[in-house]
Amino acid sequence: MSRSDEPALELPAYARSLGIVLDRIENGLPVLAVDFGSMVEGRPQHFHGGATSGLLEVAGYAGLREALKEQRREHRLKPINITVQFLSAGKMKRTFAKARITRLGRRNANLVVEAWQDDRSRLIASAVMNILMASPDGD
């Protein structure tokens, strides 16, 4: 099956309504982005930590799904936990996030997800996520 036959990256309803989009694919992993707006605003003129966390989490799942697709594996993904580090304030700018898969096991995956704005070396937040990979039709 050629790449063009595959469905485009599918984001959950929550991600779409928050305005999260696929910005590009980089080394086989999606870079997601969200523009600043009232829907993501916390204290005036800054990203809300919850919105940043939401972007990190969606980017984590999107990255893992791509990695599993690459291995032709099908799983139902279930969250185990997430720890978010808030590193600097998210300003009124487009924010990007991309996952790094630290370990892809048979039943669980460990990811590090990073979020940045215009300077990639200055992260605004990062997250560590553990995700359970269950069989497509149950546990």
Add this chain to the structure above:
Amino acid sequence: MSEPQRFDPATAAPFMLKHGHVGWLGLKYRDAGEDWVELELPWREDLLGEKSRNILASGPIISLLDMASGMAIWNTTGVFKAIATLDLRVDYQRPARAETGVIGRVECYRLTRSAAFVRGVAHDGDPADPVANMAGCFMSIAGDTRRVPE
């Protein structure tokens, strides 16, 4: 000059939950005690995580707990001032029930001069059977950060 008023979550909530990200999520105030605050995230179709199941995505649950954390801290100190989340950990215990809102209850269990430690749960009716457990750490932001030269 009169004393500044003590932060009251019930009074502040309608304004605080009206705007921005939490306004968009539709967070609602439920209850508060001496060192805790309870908010609710109503179920909404466009906040779903997986298309095959009518379950809220986990992103909005983090927002719910983050906001309840902030309000629990202001409620405990009695003072509304800028704080920043340092880190937040959420352990998911089970999926939320389909077509059901989620309640976030967070307590501020320790305050130091510059840090505040919080813990809480997200549940969908029974706090003893939580959807998620949470722990976090916040710092106070000295002054108005927008005036600090870069």
